[in-house]
Amino acid sequence: xxxxxxxxxxxxxxxxxxxxxxxxxxxxxxxxxxxxxxxxxxxxxxxxxxxxxxxxxxxxxxxxxxxxxxxxxxxxxxxxxxxxxxxxxxxxxxxxxxxxxxxxxxxxxxxxxxxxxxxxxxxxxxxxxxxxxxxxxxxxxxxxxxxxxxxxxxxxxxxxxxxxxxxxxxxxxxxxxxxxxxxxxxxxxxxxxxxxxxxxxxxxxxxxxxxxxxxxxxxxxxxxxxxxxxxxxxxxxxxxxxxxxxxxxxxxxxxxxxxxxxxxxxxxxxxxxxxxxxxxxxxxxxxxxxxxxxxxxxxxxxxxxxxxxxxxxxxxxx
Amino acid sequence: xxxxxxxxxxxxxxxxxxxxxxxxxxxxxxxxxxxxxxxxxxxxxxxxxxxxxxxxxxxxxxxxxxxxxxxxxxxxxxxxxxxxxxxxxxxxxxxxxxxxxxxxxxxxxxxxxxxxxxxxxxxxxxxxxxxxxxxxxxxxxxxxxxxxxxxxxxxxxxxxxxxxxxxxxxxxxxxxxxxxxxxxxxxxxxxxxxxxxxxxxxxxxxxxxxxxxxxxxxxxxxxxxxxxxxxxxxxxxxxxxxxxxxxxxxxxxxxxxxxxxxxxxxxxxxxxxxxxxxxxxxxxxxxxxxxxxxxxxxxxxxxxxxxxxxxxxxxxxx
Numbered sequence: 001x002x003x004x005x006x007x008x009x010x011x012x013x014x015x016x017x018x019x020x021x022x023x024x025x026x027x028x029x030x031x032x033x034x035x036x037x038x039x040x041x042x043x044x045x046x047x048x049x050x051x052x053x054x055x056x057x058x059x060x061x062x063x064x065x066x067x068x069x070x071x072x073x074x075x076x077x078x079x080x081x082x083x084x085x086x087x088x089x090x091x092x093x094x095x096x097x098x099x100x101x102x103x104x105x106x107x108x109x110x111x112x113x114x115x116x117x118x119x120x121x122x123x124x125x126x127x128x129x130x131x132x133x134x135x136x137x138x139x140x141x142x143x144x145x146x147x148x149x150x151x152x153x154x155x156x157x158x159x160x161x162x163x164x165x166x167x168x169x170x171x172x173x174x175x176x177x178x179x180x181x182x183x184x185x186x187x188x189x190x191x192x193x194x195x196x197x198x199x200x201x202x203x204x205x206x207x208x209x210x211x212x213x214x215x216x217x218x219x220x221x222x223x224x225x226x227x228x229x230x231x232x233x234x235x236x237x238x239x240x241x242x243x244x245x246x247x248x249x250x251x252x253x254x255x256x257x258x259x260x261x262x263x264x265x266x267x268x269x270x271x272x273x274x275x276x277x278x279x280x281x282x283x284x285x286x287x288x289x290x291x292x293x294x295x296x297x298x299x300x301x302x303x304x305x306x307x308x309x310x311x312x313x314x315x316x317x318x
Numbered sequence: 319x320x321x322x323x324x325x326x327x328x329x330x331x332x333x334x335x336x337x338x339x340x341x342x343x344x345x346x347x348x349x350x351x352x353x354x355x356x357x358x359x360x361x362x363x364x365x366x367x368x369x370x371x372x373x374x375x376x377x378x379x380x381x382x383x384x385x386x387x388x389x390x391x392x393x394x395x396x397x398x399x400x401x402x403x404x405x406x407x408x409x410x411x412x413x414x415x416x417x418x419x420x421x422x423x424x425x426x427x428x429x430x431x432x433x434x435x436x437x438x439x440x441x442x443x444x445x446x447x448x449x450x451x452x453x454x455x456x457x458x459x460x461x462x463x464x465x466x467x468x469x470x471x472x473x474x475x476x477x478x479x480x481x482x483x484x485x486x487x488x489x490x491x492x493x494x495x496x497x498x499x500x501x502x503x504x505x506x507x508x509x510x511x512x513x514x515x516x517x518x519x520x521x522x523x524x525x526x527x528x529x530x531x532x533x534x535x536x537x538x539x540x541x542x543x544x545x546x547x548x549x550x551x552x553x554x555x556x557x558x559x560x561x562x563x564x565x566x567x568x569x570x571x572x573x574x575x576x577x578x579x580x581x582x583x584x585x586x587x588x589x590x591x592x593x594x595x596x597x598x599x600x601x602x603x604x605x606x607x608x609x610x611x612x613x614x615x616x617x618x619x620x621x622x623x624x625x626x627x628x629x630x631x632x633x634x635x636x
Contacts, residue, residue: 121465122464122465123465137563144564145565146441146564147439147440147565147566147567147601147602148567148597148598150565150597150598151563151565152563153562153563154562154563156562156594157562158558158559159476159478159479160478160479160480161478161551162478170558170592170593171593172478233479237476237479240476241475241559241563244468244471244474245469245471245472245475245559245560246462246469246563247464247468248464248465249464249465249466274487275489276474276488277486279383280464280466280468283465283466283468
């Protein structure tokens with residue numbers, strides 16, 4: 001069983017011993033009430049679905065910085081009331097089963113690797129485009145963590161050392177160009193009137209979002225298209241860095257902004273071929289993630305399954 | 319036994335079963351005569367040193383693109399007459415011992431990892447500063463190769479998407495700022511007269527080199543210092559990318575230009591802390607390589623030793 005805990009919703013995924021999805025569910029996080037409260041309600045949901053059966057193992061994907069050894073959420077911008085909580089232990093007490101705690105980006109990547117866009121890849125990279133830009137690397141079936149589990153921060157690869165300031169304090173990070181706020185800011189700057197499709201959508205909705213930019217681009221709006229084309233150039237540059245450094249054979253673009261960026265994916269691919277070493281670039285297949293917003297819950301279930309099959313591995317801190 | 323084959327010299331390193339260096343040697347490559355000729359002379363050198371004893375295993379580090387499975391040098395700018403040669407097989411015939419073929423940057427990194435600056439590191443990155451800028455990643459004792467053995471090209475990480483053109487065809491690569499030619503070009507541009515130490519050295523030697531820039535900086539020359547400080551900023555940006563993506567606990571700066579860059583290493587470290595995530599940056603110890611120009615031969619010997627201890631591993635293509 002896998003659980004994806006976000007700031008707004010908790011998502012559940014049940015898989016069978018062969019990894020096939022057998023059930024899913026969603027509930028409100030009500031994060032401000034704290035983790036003990038949430039796990040009380042999580043336990044109820046699990047009982048409602050499973051009856052008296054206990055899950056064979058539980059994996060949790062959680063937004064924020066994770067201490068895997070202590071199975072603790074060190075800090076999370078989306079779950080401030082949960083900071084410092086030993087989620088692994090709380091879950092175990094509520095559900096009666098050993099629980100593996102993982103970062104949500106890693107969980108989503110593991111989901112895509114197990115049953116989505118990363119199936120069969122040797123070196124798989126996921127870029128998650130949302131409010132922030134995240135990432136994860138899976139090499140030979142194992143999440144690549146580096147020395148202390150901080151690897152994979154693709155959103156904070158500098159593509160222009162004199163570029164715009166990023167929330168992380170650095171200049172010219174990919175996220176400073178491709179985070180949802182940055183995209184919307186560029187679009188607002190270019191929309192001068194309501195004569196364009198994008199201008200009309202902005203007026204109708206009171207503001208702009210990456211989804212509306214994608215909608216306008218799909219309807220042929222030139223401004224929206226130009227915003228996404230510039231985004232493709234930046235993303236292509238960052239992915240060329242990833243390609244030259246890590247040499248992946250598969251890259252998946254996931255997250256809420258992925259549908260909009262999907263419209264300019266051929267351009268992203270062209271920039272990677274133009275910038276990275278040809279042999280390396282041609283080896284890296286770039287496509288959309290396939291699991292949508294359910295990737296992290298499903299991936300967490302797969303991580304639990306992996307842990308159940310070889311418990312040492314699942315419990316190791318590296 | 320390890321052999322490092324470069325465009326000018328062939329270097330040898332003999333180690334005992336515990337990995338201690340017991341002997342080293344050097345001979346001219348005379349690359350234009352081709353690999354068969356060179357291995358004739360290599361065999362003579364080996365016989366002169368070892369008498370009738372055969373080495374327990376041979377590792378070769380070779381500049382250029384390597385097909386490890388076929389143990390072939392696919393292409394090499396410094397050994398044009400060797401392109402396509404099955405070095406592994408040629409060496410075996412000449413020396414009578416199974417030979418592992420490896421890229422020279424990987425061999426040097428493995429040397430630093432085994433007995434130099436990377437000892438005990440979990441995720442170790444080497445940046446080689448020379449005519450070109452190369453690199454290698456060693457994670458948990460194994461060279462990280464990515465999907466097709468092209469990983470580790472740190473010299474071709476873009477740090478400015480609109481930066482100067484690089485030899486690889488991309489814009490704003492680290493190498494376009496920190497390759498020996500690029501450094502010399504910047505220095506020449508800034509040296510307006512022979513009144514500065516650097517200007518005097520340039521006039522004396524007829525031209526400039528990174529070594530002379532380092533010499534002048536050591537004597538307090540402000541122009542040389544400014545060239546190296548700018549280089550430190552660019553290198554720091556590229557290493558911040560490596561830190562955020564790979565989370566190494568050790569980074570070594572090696573190669574012929576490393577002594578000059580060593581003068582501004584505190585600045586490189588400061589830029590990494592400023593740009594990368596703090597936790598990740600503080601985890602990455604950045605220092606000079608310790609083995610100098612003998613790293614690749616020694617590393618190749620260690621790779622051979624590793625192959626002899628667990629031959630499957632040494633012979634595997636991944």
